[in-house]
Amino acid sequence: xxxxxxxxxxxGFLAWLGAPERRGPxxxxxxxxxxxxxxxxxxxxxxxxxxxxxxxNRQREPDFVGLRNFERVLTDDDVWERxxxxxxxxxxxxxxxxxxxxxxxxxxxxxxxxxxxLMMLVLTPMMLSFVSVGVFFKLYYEPTFGLLSWFVNxxxxxxxxxxxxxxxxxxxxxxxxxxxxxxxVMLLVLAGLVSVPKYLYEAAEIDxxxxxxxxxxxxxxxxxxxxxxxxxxxxxxxxxxxxxIYIITEGGPGTATETIAVNVYRLAFQNxxxxxxxxxxxxxxxxxxxLTNLYLYSVNRxxxxxx
Amino acid sequence: xxxxxxxxxxxxxxxxxxxxxxxxxxxxxxxxxxxxxxxRPDALAIPPKLFFTPTLxxxxxxxxxxxxxxxxSQATDFVLYFFNSIFIAGTAVLLAVIIGTLxxxxxSRHPLRGNDTYLFIILTTRMMPPIIVIIPIxxxxxxxxxxxxxxxxxxxxxxxxIPFSIWLVKSFFDELNPEIEDAARMNGASDWRVFFGVCxxxxxxxxxxxxxxxxxxxxxEFLFALLLTGVETRTVPVAMARTLGGEVGADYGLxxxxxxxxxxxxxxxxxxxxxxxxxxxxxxTVKK
Numbered sequence: 001x002x003x004x005x006x007x008x009x010x011x012g013f014l015a016w017l018g019a020p021e022r023r024g025p026x027x028x029x030x031x032x033x034x035x036x037x038x039x040x041x042x043x044x045x046x047x048x049x050x051x052x053x054x055x056x057n058r059q060r061e062p063d064f065v066g067l068r069n070f071e072r073v074l075t076d077d078d079v080w081e082r083x084x085x086x087x088x089x090x091x092x093x094x095x096x097x098x099x100x101x102x103x104x105x106x107x108x109x110x111x112x113x114x115x116x117x118l119m120m121l122v123l124t125p126m127m128l129s130f131v132s133v134g135v136f137f138k139l140y141y142e143p144t145f146g147l148l149s150w151f152v153n154x155x156x157x158x159x160x161x162x163x164x165x166x167x168x169x170x171x172x173x174x175x176x177x178x179x180x181x182x183x184x185v186m187l188l189v190l191a192g193l194v195s196v197p198k199y200l201y202e203a204a205e206i207d208x209x210x211x212x213x214x215x216x217x218x219x220x221x222x223x224x225x226x227x228x229x230x231x232x233x234x235x236x237x238x239x240x241x242x243x244x245i246y247i248i249t250e251g252g253p254g255t256a257t258e259t260i261a262v263n264v265y266r267l268a269f270q271n272x273x274x275x276x277x278x279x280x281x282x283x284x285x286x287x288x289x290x291l292t293n294l295y296l297y298s299v300n301r302x303x304x305x306x307x
Numbered sequence: 308x309x310x311x312x313x314x315x316x317x318x319x320x321x322x323x324x325x326x327x328x329x330x331x332x333x334x335x336x337x338x339x340x341x342x343x344x345x346x347r348p349d350a351l352a353i354p355p356k357l358f359f360t361p362t363l364x365x366x367x368x369x370x371x372x373x374x375x376x377x378x379x380s381q382a383t384d385f386v387l388y389f390f391n392s393i394f395i396a397g398t399a400v401l402l403a404v405i406i407g408t409l410x411x412x413x414x415s416r417h418p419l420r421g422n423d424t425y426l427f428i429i430l431t432t433r434m435m436p437p438i439i440v441i442i443p444i445x446x447x448x449x450x451x452x453x454x455x456x457x458x459x460x461x462x463x464x465x466x467x468x469i470p471f472s473i474w475l476v477k478s479f480f481d482e483l484n485p486e487i488e489d490a491a492r493m494n495g496a497s498d499w500r501v502f503f504g505v506c507x508x509x510x511x512x513x514x515x516x517x518x519x520x521x522x523x524x525x526x527x528e529f530l531f532a533l534l535l536t537g538v539e540t541r542t543v544p545v546a547m548a549r550t551l552g553g554e555v556g557a558d559y560g561l562x563x564x565x566x567x568x569x570x571x572x573x574x575x576x577x578x579x580x581x582x583x584x585x586x587x588x589x590x591x592t593v594k595k
Binding site for chain 2: 042049108109113125183265
């Protein structure tokens, strides 16, 4: 074996690195590195924590408790109630986003004067922070000074206090969330509407197909999979709903609007049952992974349909 | 061929309808903007005041705090917070798009063994509830001294945006015609030339869309910013939440002024890149 100079060694290394079969891994490496440090490593750490009885506010060495945290979380009636609340909020909010987003998309699916500017009116809610939407919707719902309360009281004599009843509080949360994210659904549906080949409509016009029939047989098949995408994406995101609830109702009245994410937050930062909260977090992650799989399945099916 | 997907046109009638619907939809935002120009009594007046004498006091008090003694006014740190928000979100999203584009190109053109598994794991990291990782990240940042500095939050936000950048940008690469790349290679173009000269120019609109989406999602991030930024690196959403807990109750005029100012940059970026945003969405999800 001959000794190589440092320069040649570097060249050798660079040549090794630049080989075509290593191009893929090399390009992926920075992304994987950042994700590993900031996401995957903390994720594994908290997975470890969920098997101990760690409390963030205690100095004591945590004990290994095996699956006890998972067992306690899964057998807790409150947790099941929180899951039901979450399902209710997710279901109603996503449905509302779908309807509103779809109608908005139909409105903007044509080229018309000032379209670009007018669409900004609709897109803006998406750009607000949860904190500002939370604070100002809370103000709008406020019984004495609230804009919405004042408006409702014009017609229905009396004191309108939306957030005082469980049903009202749920409605208030759903309204704020759906208002914020319907524009997102609109963007996806618009993408689907644009993809419908024009000649199909022209053919339908020759056949004198009714508007409903045109929608059912031409438009809907083209946007179906995008609607499914929108549903899954928004479901996964809404499942984690936290900030807006925490600001508007803090989970109340009682526990009427306490979702699973609010519950995890309480466990972690108010009761300091850190390990139990990570166990619950992992159960949420599991559900989200199942949903993600559905999402990918629908994406793949869409791609196959298109080919 | 592109003409085939052209959307129809409508006249001013549609504009009028869109204006009415848009205005109703925009109203909660409009009210925040109006509140920013109101005095304290006007902001909470019942019946609500649509017409009032506008004042710039709220905007002044975002940047200057008058001390209780009266005439002397002291600058608040909001200029810094605005800078932090723009710098942190802008840089992190840009980094994520660059790193994500490299990875997306690899996933699209040089598939690894188990390509789909990697892509799935990457997507999962975006879907997980942030609350799971917040405690380890908090401990990690404290141990490494990243907490309170720019590097930590920049890296974290970059990591946040990478999964979604990879997925979106990969879908753009997937839809490019590989024959053009092959033709360039035949003419002796190096791989770098093919990447920068042939592929990237074709997906610029998609990259712009990815940037805007990422920016919208990062601009308003609150939970991690609250826990991981310090006095020097605090972002606007955190600073805004801190003005909430006053002894005299929330000052809605002041809050509205902050929200309004904070909306301006993201609004203009979205407006300027709106066509790319729409094209990007279409590009990424619609198979030709």
